[in-house]
Amino acid sequence: MIRWGIAGPGDIADRFAQAMSRVDDGQVVAVASRSADRANVFADRYDVTGRYDDYRALADDPTVDAVYVATPHTRHEADTLMYLDAGKHVLCEKPFALNATQARHMVEAAADAGVFLMEAIWSRFLPSYRTLVEVIGVGRIGTPLQVDADFGRRMPVDPTHRMFDLHQGGGALLDLGIYPIQLCTLVLGPIEHVVAAGILGETGVDEQVAAVLRHERGGIGVVKAAIRAPLTCTARINGTDGWIELPAFMHCPVSFSIGAYGADPEVVDCAFEGDGLEFEIAEVHRCLAAGLTESPTMPLAETVALAATMDDIRSQIGLVYPAEC
Numbered sequence: 001m002i003r004w005g006i007a008g009p010g011d012i013a014d015r016f017a018q019a020m021s022r023v024d025d026g027q028v029v030a031v032a033s034r035s036a037d038r039a040n041v042f043a044d045r046y047d048v049t050g051r052y053d054d055y056r057a058l059a060d061d062p063t064v065d066a067v068y069v070a071t072p073h074t075r076h077e078a079d080t081l082m083y084l085d086a087g088k089h090v091l092c093e094k095p096f097a098l099n100a101t102q103a104r105h106m107v108e109a110a111a112d113a114g115v116f117l118m119e120a121i122w123s124r125f126l127p128s129y130r131t132l133v134e135v136i137g138v139g140r141i142g143t144p145l146q147v148d149a150d151f152g153r154r155m156p157v158d159p160t161h162r163m164f165d166l167h168q169g170g171g172a173l174l175d176l177g178i179y180p181i182q183l184c185t186l187v188l189g190p191i192e193h194v195v196a197a198g199i200l201g202e203t204g205v206d207e208q209v210a211a212v213l214r215h216e217r218g219g220i221g222v223v224k225a226a227i228r229a230p231l232t233c234t235a236r237i238n239g240t241d242g243w244i245e246l247p248a249f250m251h252c253p254v255s256f257s258i259g260a261y262g263a264d265p266e267v268v269d270c271a272f273e274g275d276g277l278e279f280e281i282a283e284v285h286r287c288l289a290a291g292l293t294e295s296p297t298m299p300l301a302e303t304v305a306l307a308a309t310m311d312d313i314r315s316q317i318g319l320v321y322p323a324e325c
């Protein structure tokens with residue numbers, strides 16, 4: 001039984017706590033907030049014993065084996081370092097960090113502490129993504145050469161919302177763009193060159209961003225993200241012998257289409273019961289049981305490389321966060 005603590009009782013933490021009920025060998029035993037009221041409300045909702053109005057107290061709780069860091073991006077580095085330093089395993093929400101320098105610190109700290117660390121890219125553990133990797137691996141579309149993927153939501157401009165707040169690491173790239181980019185690296189491997197364009201809005205965050213990625217093995221990725229327009233939220237992978245289409249939402253599809261050029265496509269059904277976060281929780285549990293300190297499905301080197309790619313894109317579109325100044 002892995003005993004989890006949750007840092008940050010917000011929207012995604014709610015989904016995480018609900019997903020835990022679909023996992024046999026895990027339990028949420030503590031939650032930390034900046035407010036006793038919010039900690040209590042969350043703890044009551046999920047029947048959690050440990051409830052703290054201080055994030056540090058979660059690090060000091062000896063009953064906690066692993067911490068789910070679900071605070072805003074700008075806190076991910078400090079929160080993760082605090083829990084790693086206390087000897088806790090950490091599953092840190094995406095984007096893992098504000099930039100690659102922070103990501104490297106976190107990875108080094110986990111290695112020093114000898115504990116497990118993973119970026120919570122839940123897509124990677126869904127049945128659809130597992131099946132996608134399998135069908136590409138057995139050559140169903142030949143050699144994958146191109147990935148086109150986008151993720152955009154239409155949100156009203158609200159300077160206080162974390163998506164529009166520079167001080168909370170807001171913007172389309174870090175929150176949504178991470179998903180198309182990680183699909184590109186999953187399918188095409190490491191990125192060697194990036195060309196990007198972006199539009200910064202009135203609050204200073206990137207409201208639109210697009211990038212063309214050249215991969216070391218010769219593939220091309222084309223990715224877009226937006227927070228003021230609902231993009232298609234789909235993805236298409238073109239290989240030498242066939243193609244795959246992921247329907248909306250491309251980061252959590254329950255089916256996909258696969259076809260050879262000139263032949264009728266087949267729909268691959270990957271439906272599952274539940275929300276989907278339970279698959280990444282199960283992966284953490286599997287890794288811990290196997291004595292692993294990282295997941296081979298979402299390796300830390302790839303997490304750092306994704307952060308470096310987003311640094312490159314941000315430097316090209318002129319997006320700097322106050323925490324970096």
Ligand SMILES: NC(=O)c1ccc[n+]([C@@H]2O[C@H](COP(=O)([O-])OP(=O)(O)OC[C@H]3O[C@@H](n4cnc5c(N)ncnc54)[C@H](OP(=O)(O)O)[C@@H]3O)[C@@H](O)[C@H]2O)c1
Nearest residue numbers: 008009010011012033034035038070071072073093094095
């Ligand atoms: N994997 C996914 O599908 C997914 C989906 C959504 C979000 N996320 C990621 O999860 C993280 C949290 O997103 P969310 O949508 O859950 O955000 P949210 O609803 O705003 O929750 C964030 C929580 O962080 C805590 N917090 C601590 N310091 C804070 C600060 N200075 N400002 C604001 N909140 C602070 C807040 O709790 P207290 O105020 O009670 O301390 C709040 O409940 C983000 O990094 C996001 O990218 C992932």
